[in-house]
Amino acid sequence: MFSSRLPARLGPSPLSRAIGLARGEGRVRIDLTETNPTVVGLEYPHDLVGALADPAVLTYDPASLGTVTARAAVAAGYTTTVVDPARVVLTASTSEAYAFLFKLLCDPGDHVAIPRPSYPLFDLLTSLEGVEPRPYRLDPAGGWAIDRDSLMQALTPRTRAILVVSPNNPTGSCLRAADRDWLVELARDRQLALIADEVFADYPLVPRRDASSLLGTSGALTFTLGGLSKSAGLPQMKLAWTVISGPDDLVAAARDRLDLLADSYLSVSTPVQVAAPRLLAAGRDVQRAIRPRLVANLETIRRFVKRAPAMSVYEPEGGWSAVIRVPAILSEDQWVLRLIDDCGVLVHPGYFFDLDTGVHLVVSLLPAPDVFETGLSAIADRVRSLS
Ligand SMILES: Cc1ncc(COP(=O)(O)O)c(C=O)c1O
Structure with missing residues (x-):
């Protein structure tokens, strides 16, 4: 049944x-x-609660990708790369962002390459969208860098996306600049999307000089994920985001489709979007x-x-x-x-x-x-x- x-x-x-x-x-x-x-x-900063007590929370004015103010606040939160708020999509969680991206990119039965070891929820998140996870290895002897041979072997004609987690959970390893360039070229050549889970990016510990981000990549369609649950230590607020980058035509096509997808759910609450600028600012204290x-x-x-x-x-x-x-x-x-x-x-x-x-x-x-x-x-x- x-x-x-x-x-x-x-x-x-x-x-x-x-x-x-x-x-x-x-x-x-x-x-x-x-x-x-x-x-x-x-x-936690005491004024966090006050951020939610704005009379504006009483008006419902649905915006499928998120309100202009909240998306602008997310974009402004990135300091090393200029992010266009028009390329920011809000979701209630990173898990929901994955669900949207798998719906956007995959037909049932398609494949997504996922790193191993990594976040245990990927098996379920893919399965819930009717998508098959195809694991590729991170190399413990190489500081958990991408095992490129293993990733190549994981790719099939049905692969639609490669997922990268940086810093990775639980290894704490970060994407290397050389691997980023290699991935972007690979994704462009094979017409795959890159999904970069960078929810822990605000917590560098012993950063390598060659650590890198996929944010703002122009060579291949790329989705970079972040969220309040890690950036502000506020998982209960239920606000996450996806930044789309890549060739302009692909970004626009992806954005239009995400717009329709998000409009079917409208899952991000008004209070958290009204409070987003203050929550993000307070998040820096957290x-x-x-x-x-x-x-x-x-x-x-x-x-x-x-x-x-x-x-x-x-x-x-x-x-x-x-x-x-x-x-x-x-x-x-x-x-x-x-x-x-x-x-x-x-x-x-x-x-x-x-x-x-x-x-x-x-x-x-x-x-x-x-x-x-x-x-x-x-x-x-x-x-x-x-x-
Ligand atoms: C790599 C990674 N991505 C995403 C999440 C979950 O984020 P969210 O609370 O926004 O769904 C976690 C949670 O631990 C995680 O480890």
Whole structure:
């Protein structure tokens, strides 16, 4: 009776069930999987709430791609590249932006090349649009740069788009300038679109000199995604955006089609669009609160890795997460359960993000530094005592 876009079997995996049970029994005391910025003790600017209390929110004047004011505020928020507000499309979330882009670019059964390891939602987001994800590899030995051979192998006659996440979740790796140029040429030659998820772009950690962005690319049709959930630490506001770039004729054709698509949903609320200029401005303060945390927590990882040489960290170049390699004496599931049972610390198993070379744990860098340090200390102790 139901569509195969959704999984035939719902319900939690055995690991999720065990974690749910541990949470219910109060055995998870330190949650290093927390990526919700609103629950990790950050100070938000007080005038944020006032931004929503504008009488203008009471008038509904639908604008399919988003209001002129909100789109202008998003465009102005980009400081390194000039963005034309007419090329900005608002959605309620990045997930919705993906849904629109897959509808725009793909027929049912078409393919989209997606990076591995990366954000776990891509399998579902593609499947929900009747599109098939074709994974390509990021190379751990090369700082998680694009494995070009693997990407070439992932392309099929039905591929419509290549997805790039920079900084990537969870590896924190950024697109290299040489890979950007190569991708643009490849996309242009094969008439593919590029989808660049740059939601973590405001959080550089140890940026490489050759790190690059696809924003404003002119050689191939490109969609660059961002949103308040990361830029302003405000996932509950439900505002994300897509910047279209590329050859003018393709940009115009894509924009007209997105206009129709977005007009069929009109999902972005009026209050958030009225508040957008102030939310984006306040977001810069939130970024200033988040960044030192990311830096401090990454430094904590480095410190504990030195004390427990059996574990190592892939240095993230940006973003909110880090990948820690632990000895293969236990499986990833066993590590996760062991850390809960022995120390009340919750981490993600690497396979959750399709990390498949070695045994990895993924931690969020968002928790308060004292909480994070206690969690890392417990992990390092376990690694030392078990290896
Ligand atoms: C790479 C990446 N893109 C998008 C999102 C989700 O963004 P949104 O809340 O706007 O749907 C996440 C969330 O963690 C993410 O990791």
